[in-house]
Amino acid sequence: MLFNDIETERLFLENISIDDRDFIFSQFSNDIVTRYLFDREPVTDIEGADEIITFYIQPEPRLQHRWVIVRKSDGIKMGTCGFHCWNQKEYAVEVGYDLKEQFWGNGYMQEAMKEIIAFAMDEMHIKEISAYISIDNPRSIRLAENLGFVLSGSSYELFRDKKYLHNRYSLYLTK
Numbered sequence: 001m002l003f004n005d006i007e008t009e010r011l012f013l014e015n016i017s018i019d020d021r022d023f024i025f026s027q028f029s030n031d032i033v034t035r036y037l038f039d040r041e042p043v044t045d046i047e048g049a050d051e052i053i054t055f056y057i058q059p060e061p062r063l064q065h066r067w068v069i070v071r072k073s074d075g076i077k078m079g080t081c082g083f084h085c086w087n088q089k090e091y092a093v094e095v096g097y098d099l100k101e102q103f104w105g106n107g108y109m110q111e112a113m114k115e116i117i118a119f120a121m122d123e124m125h126i127k128e129i130s131a132y133i134s135i136d137n138p139r140s141i142r143l144a145e146n147l148g149f150v151l152s153g154s155s156y157e158l159f160r161d162k163k164y165l166h167n168r169y170s171l172y173l174t175k
Contacts, residue, residue, distance in 0.1 A: 002060060003015055003060065003065045005067075006067065006115050006116070006119060008111050008112065008114075008115050009111065010071065010072055010073070010108070010111060011069055011070065011071060011072060011108065011111055011112055012069075012070040012072060013067035013068070013069060013070075013081070013112055013115060013116065014067060014068045014070055015057075015065075015066075015067060015068075016053055016056045016057060016066040016067065016068055016080065016082075017053070017057065018050075018053055018057070020053065020068050020077070021046060021049045021050060021053060022046075022049075023068065023077045024043075024049040024052055024053055024080075025043055025045075025046050025048070025049035027077075027079065027080065027098065027100065028042060028043040028048070028049065028052060028098075029042050029043045029044065029048075030042075030100070032101045033079075033098050033099075033100060033101070034098075035137075036133070036134040036136065036137040036140065037098070052066075056082065063084070063085065063086040063088075064082070064083060064084040064085070064086065065082045065083050066080050066081070066082035066083075067080060067081055067082055067112070067116065068080055069081060069099070069108065069109075069112050071103075071108070078099055078100055078103045078108060079097065079098050079099035079100055079103065079108070079109065079112075080097065080098055081095070081096070081097035081098075081109070081112050081113060081116055082095070082096060082097075082116070083095055083096075083116070083120065083124075084096060086124070090127075090128075091125055091126055091127040091128065092126065092127065092128040092129070092130065093120060093124065093126050093128075093129055093130070094129070094130045094131070094132065095113070095116070095120075095129050095130070095131050096131075097109055097112070097113065097140075097143075104139065109143055110143060110146060110147065113143070113147055114147065117129065117147065117171065117173070120173070121173045126173055127172065127173055127174075128170055128171065128172055128173065129149075129170070129171045129173065130152075130168055130169065130170050130171075131144050131149055131168075131169045131170075131171075132155075132157070132166045132167075132168055132169075133166060133167055133169060134164060134165070134166055135154075135165045135166065135167055136164075141167070141169070144169040144171075145169070147171065148171055149169035149170060149171045150169065150170060150171075150172075151167055151168070151169055152168050152169065152170040153167070153168040154166065154167050154168065155168065
């Protein structure tokens with residue numbers, strides 16, 4: 001299976017590459033973008049961006065993938081979305097996504113997510129997609145629910161010696 005670039009009505013979802021290092025640095029050093037990402041510290045130097053990119057460009061087959069979300073109309077990179085923790089035996093994967101604040105509220109992430117959900121179902125043969133979302137992130141919760149995800153559990157994530165409650169949302173796919 002190969003992860004391909006994806007095109008939507010308004011977006012290009014481009015496979016992350018080393019050419020994205022300045023954008024990835026900008027994205028993952030941004031306090032607003034990283035506010036609810038409790039699995040890693042914000043990036044503080046370009047080497048941190050390189051680590052993220054290297055993680056996602058391992059040779060296939062791999063258990064994670066990330067696309068950079070690019071607006072067709074002007075070529076601006078707006079965010080990323082993708083998969084990690086792909087459990088091929090269970091046909092399950094976790095999803096993650098982020099968008100620069102100036103692009104919130106325009107339906108871009110919903111448009112991107114619909115396409116990668118279809119990709120997960122058609123190309124990866126996924127039966128369940130999970131999203132772990134901070135209870136303090138109502139926009140992300142609303143996005144997940146609008147896409148058909150349902151609350152399926154809760155857990156505390158330990159980060160910087162503090163516990164953060166996350167809800168697990170699941171999308172069950174059937175053909």
